[in-house]
Amino acid sequence: MATLYTHQGQNVRKTWMLMSIFFIIVIGLGYVFSQVYGNPNILYIFVFISIVMNIVSYWYSDKIALSLAKAHVATREQYFDFYTIVENLAITAGLPMPRIYVIEDPSPNAFATGRDKNHSVVAVTTGLLSIMNKTELEGVVAHEMSHIGNKDMLLSTVAVVLVGFVAIVSDMMVRMTIFGGGRDNDREGGNGIIMIIGIVLAILAPIAATLIQLAISRKREYLADASGALLTRYPEGLASALEKISQYGRPMKAQSTAIAHLYIANPKGSGQFAKKISGLFSTHPPVEDRIKKLRESL
Numbered sequence: 001m002a003t004l005y006t007h008q009g010q011n012v013r014k015t016w017m018l019m020s021i022f023f024i025i026v027i028g029l030g031y032v033f034s035q036v037y038g039n040p041n042i043l044y045i046f047v048f049i050s051i052v053m054n055i056v057s058y059w060y061s062d063k064i065a066l067s068l069a070k071a072h073v074a075t076r077e078q079y080f081d082f083y084t085i086v087e088n089l090a091i092t093a094g095l096p097m098p099r100i101y102v103i104e105d106p107s108p109n110a111f112a113t114g115r116d117k118n119h120s121v122v123a124v125t126t127g128l129l130s131i132m133n134k135t136e137l138e139g140v141v142a143h144e145m146s147h148i149g150n151k152d153m154l155l156s157t158v159a160v161v162l163v164g165f166v167a168i169v170s171d172m173m174v175r176m177t178i179f180g181g182g183r184d185n186d187r188e189g190g191n192g193i194i195m196i197i198g199i200v201l202a203i204l205a206p207i208a209a210t211l212i213q214l215a216i217s218r219k220r221e222y223l224a225d226a227s228g229a230l231l232t233r234y235p236e237g238l239a240s241a242l243e244k245i246s247q248y249g250r251p252m253k254a255q256s257t258a259i260a261h262l263y264i265a266n267p268k269g270s271g272q273f274a275k276k277i278s279g280l281f282s283t284h285p286p287v288e289d290r291i292k293k294l295r296e297s298l
Contacts, residue, residue, distance in 0.1 A: 061153070062121050065113040068256040071101035071123045082129060085138050086122055089145050093231055098122045098148060107252040107269070108132070108245045111262035112144035113153055120148045125252070131244055139228060139238030143264055146227035152220045217261035218285040225290050229297065239294040246287040 030043040076083040083100060090097045098114070101123035108128035114120035122144045132140065147153060229235035242265070251269035260267055266284045 058115050062114045062119065065111070065259045065262060066101060066121065066123065068254075068259050069101075069103050069111070069123060070254050071103045074100045074102040079129070081134065082124065082137065082141075085134070085141050086145075089138065089142055089231060093142075093145050093149055095145060095149055096120070098145075100124075102126060102129070103252075103254075105252050105254065106130075107250055107267070108248055108265075109252060109267060110140050110144055110264045111259070112147040113259075113262055114148065115153065116151070117148050120153070122148075127248070128245075131248075132241055135232075135234060135237035136241035136244065138232050139234070139241045140264060142228035142231040143224045143238055144228075146224040146231060147220070150220070150223060150227060152224065221264075221285055222290065222293065225294060226297075229294055235294040235297050239291045242287050242291050242294075 030047075033042050034040045074082060079100070079102060082102075086100050087097055095117050098112070098120035099122075101121060103109075103123055103125045105125040106127040107125060108131055110122070110124040110128055112120060112122050122141065124140070128140065129137070225238060228238055232238070245265045249269050252267040255267050261284075263284075265287065
């Protein structure tokens with residue numbers, strides 16, 4: 001019989017598998033580019049750019065996310081129940097108390113961010129605080145605390161950087177090919193074939209990388225659901241919270257594609273239009289599946 005521990009272990013393995021595919025894509029692109037343009041230094045340049053992007057994202061990801069979400073600091077006096085729930089779950093999980101923020105938005109949602117457990121943030125919307133009872137709010141907060149404990153924030157940052165890196169490199173290759181930036185010599189007939197392969201990879205790689213990023217986000221949501229339920233020892237709390245969030249349906253007022261994958265539920269809402277969009281391009285797994293997995297573990 002499947003348990004929360006089973007789901008947790010499966011999601012960890014699948015996530016690392018997807019991350020391995022990411023690195024294979026980057027290495028493959030680098031090799032093709034060096035062959036097409038006859039300059040191995042191109043690969044080193046791309047590696048340098050990716051490192052710089054990684055450092056910037058690592059140190060400032062929380063500030064960027066909070067700014068995009070238009071969140072403000074939540075004080076203990078103003079949001080006593082929310083504050084104490086976060087405080088108690090942090091103690092239970094053996095994690096430092098994260099900074100807590102509130103987003104003025106009627107749509108129920110929440111997210112966690114930060115580069116590590118010592119620099120973590122949990123943010124919720126006013127809509128979430130208004131419709132959740134205590135056990136449901138505990139379930140949501142436990143889900144976000146699990147993201148922190150599982151180091152999902154760093155993983156999400158790496159995924160975003162890799163997707164951006166692949167997209168930039170691929171765009172550069174297409175432009176250089178179109179405007180004659182390729183190798184000028186024709187000493188090998190195979191060079192034309194390599195060029196064609198490079199162009200195809202340049203077009204397909206960003207699509208594949210984006211799909212993998214979305215898949216990583218979905219897998220981490222399943223893992224955080226399982227870990228959060230283990231933390232509260234009451235899966236029904238989170239399951240009930242997810243039901244309320246999905247029933248609201250309407251999108252958030254302030255949205256940003258850059259941080260959409262951080263939220264516990266799709267900030268674009270779960271109305272009929274959202275349900276018609278292919279799950280392949282969604283940053284979140286179907287709410288129905290998440291609720292089913294939680295209740296199967298009871």
